[in-house]
Amino acid sequence: HLELQQWESSSKTFFSKSKCVKPKVNLDLQKDNPKVVHAFDIEDLGDEAVYCRCWRSKKFPYCDGAHAKHNQETGDNVGPLIIKRKEA
């Protein structure tokens, strides 16, 4: 059972009450960039902008609805940030 003990020992690094200890949030986007920050000027916004916070959008930094599939597949509850003009 030596092999099994090694497996169990190393698995403690990965498992917790959730599936993993401290997982990444962004799995794929701009992995050559050490910190993905976006900045926009208020004056340049249209009537409504919907920004991705799940990091799964193909239109990142904008939302494409990918959070729905992500939430369904993982049991997560993330959603976008909406910046809009009143009465727009």
Added chain:
Amino acid sequence: HLELQQWESSSKTFFSKSKCVKPKVNLDLQKDNPKVVHAFDIEDLGDEAVYCRCWRSKKFPYCDGAHAKHNQETGDNVGPLIIKRKEA
């Protein structure tokens, strides 16, 4: 080696090239809310708003810099969204 084989088999559900298959993005925030969406009116924004996209901020939906610790601990590269007035 039956036990080991069972471990290896079940571990395939969890492991991938990264630490886990399809981890959650939001580990703790508003878990009674099935989809955490925020909406703000442009007219109500000040000179600058910095919005959290790592879901680790104690000031969520605003950034408190928690992405720095998250990135360091996990090897991730997430950062906030900044909405600002020109020349602010």
